[in-house]
Amino acid sequence: MASIKDVANLAGVAVGTVSRVINNSGAVKPVTRKKVEKAIQELNYFPNEVARNFKMQKSKMVALLLPSIWNPLFSELAYYIEDELDKEGFKLMLCNSGGKPEKELYYLEMLRQNKVAGIVGITYNDIENNVSNDIPIVSIDRHFNKKITCVTSDNYEGGRLALRELVKAGARKPAFMGSVTSVFSETMNRRKGFVREAQALGVEYVVYEEPDPIVDDNAYINEFLNRHGDVDGVFAITDMLAANYMDKARRQGIRVPEDVKVIGYDGIQDNPFFHPILSTIRQPVEEMARMTIRLLHNKIEGIPLEKQVYHIPVIFRQGETT
């Protein structure tokens, strides 16, 4: 089959010129263009070749699906994902799918058509049934069954760590405060680790949960304050929930950390200027982002992965609330 070089030789021009004619890009003199087009026809230069070239350019794009880029955790994640992609010459397409899960389907279709090289991020759809084993998708935080690789912080160890730190700070009856998603999310292991560690240490504990998403944060927190006035430690499933809880608690005269120790999860505060500075289980966002892209890259290249779920270690970051 004729190659682009054959076309260039026959037309007596450089390969770059042929490429510009094919791609309709850059300046090519009409007379040169004619010559190239003639050579393409004479050699039956096959359009698939062109399509493939285009695809190779197109396939240097990766789609990132997130509930919302406005969320500080997700914008940090997007920052490092773009940085890691850039090292390999990949470009990032961004989709906020929060509240509009159907937006994701477009990107799955693009992936099927090879118009993006891969998809990463937090998805709402049950994509598992629609994709094959080797399709380049890496999920963050949401663990499907077998086909889709998942990268997540070590939520279970994070839960254990939070319980231990609350106890270390003096809490005798700590509570877990969270929500239960209808589909299994790795984030639910935060509660599991918390409960397991409390049981292992013989510490009295409370689990306070409602179905996700929590529609009325205020009612949810006030109900907690009413029902569990005796807890002296709170591990909230996110930093934002921890901050919201503290705001309500303070209005009832509860002092943090004197009366209640509080630990969040995420580590969204990247400067020490706004208070309270939360004690928190810090998500290893940079490592998660870079790992996600490295795994995706392996999938694109057809390199088998060792695991289905990659747990990245977390650390406790001391703030002003324990």
Next chain:
Amino acid sequence: MASIKDVANLAGVAVGTVSRVINNSGAVKPVTRKKVEKAIQELNYFPNEVARNFKMQKSKMVALLLPSIWNPLFSELAYYIEDELDKEGFKLMLCNSGGKPEKELYYLEMLRQNKVAGIVGITYNDIENNVSNDIPIVSIDRHFNKKITCVTSDNYEGGRLALRELVKAGARKPAFMGSVTSVFSETMNRRKGFVREAQALGVEYVVYEEPDPIVDDNAYINEFLNRHGDVDGVFAITDMLAANYMDKARRQGIRVPEDVKVIGYDGIQDNPFFHPILSTIRQPVEEMARMTIRLLHNKIEGIPLEKQVYHIPVIFRQGETT
């Protein structure tokens, strides 16, 4: 010239099947693929046709250039830009070019090759000399001369408003605290408005500036505290600078707002859980984002725009610091 329909007719298959062969996407039986490839060769089906189709799909993408998506102001901006693009079926490509201005050049090249339909955002390069008048670029905050439309908050009015609010809160000697960029940025009008309003009202004022970027924030703020211990109001050019100043001031025993009233610019706090809640000039981020995309859309469609710079009104948002 043969069309994809001619190929389909000759091969006795549907147009979609030809498309799948050309694009190498989806399942096509080997025997069918052979038939299609034969028809393509017989008809000299011209690759340019394919290229054009690809390009038309590609041009539903818009590139967003930002210093860093991690910045809360920029992640809010990206959120609304993606949302507005989605209404017209456009997809967003994201580029963090902070510290790597050369990354932008790739997207300018893509635009020249029609691989993206347009570019919006905050650019570092002096793109003006490289682009023609009608090229679909909309700049945010940075005003080039004539060719490139700019959307920005009304920085000048924001500066005036900040001065008036500081005076209203009791400040007798307010200071502007900022930085001077080497290329003109619309954000520099914040100082101009501040100074103009102080002069109009006959208020004593201070301007404290250093060249941008400020390498050592701490040294910069400490020098301000040493030099200007007598000011009783501060208008900082961003919320982050205001928060950083307050942190340093508090360590010197300066109380906000009792001793010094403070106003920032941006409005990055979107919840009331972290303190101090800044009094600030709120950027109309959503309106700026939607306006940017609507103007870009007009440029893509060849509709002439009325102005070179679009100033979106700002408001003062009262917090705990005035």
